[in-house]
Amino acid sequence: DIQMTQSPSSLSASVGDRVTITCRASQTISSYLNWYQQKPGKAPKLLIYAASSLQSGVPSRFSGSGSGTDFTLTISSLQPEDSATYYCQQSYSTFTFGPGTKVDVK
């Protein structure tokens, strides 16, 4: 099984800050990595697929990078509505989610 880890588990940042979340896979997964945003009481929303492709309708302040085992999600200028939990997910071998990173906007 492919295991996913994320860091940090939570963070607090101010409006306008640049925020980076890291995701690591237990084995190489090429670019088979997706990112989701989940707000309390809501279903997850796809942000990034194939490591770096922005899903239609997602603001351009979100970006993804990486390949192999190490990946990052960057929010270039944090907005109040970005307060949420972010999950990475590998799709190299079925699916596995990471443990999530909770982002709080001060």
Added chain:
Amino acid sequence: QITLKESGPTLVKPTQTLTLTCTFSGFSLSTSGVGVGWIRQPPGKALEWLALIYWNDDKRYSPSLKSRLTITKDTSKNQVVLTVTNMDPVDTATYYCAHISAVTRGYYNYYAMDVWGQGTTVTVSS
């Protein structure tokens, strides 16, 4: 417009079998490259992928739950059904179904869950 909606019991007793139905619209599960997956989330915890079924009836299960899961599709009804046997209180969670799509780049297909249902909450208690 793709939509999905989960339905099933809100309360089940320990040892019972849970049957959940995902009813969808806006796509066909007979279209190449398309799939439907099930994911759950215990209260306050992370997402956990459970199972998926593709247009060609290829079925995959989470290794940790494989012995307890069965996924099937009814293409004519636009439904996917997940059964979970021997339910336990630790199975208390919100259960989601999601549309799985593929983006092809060269020789490779990249899959993602691009549309989700609203989720249904299942509590396991006697």
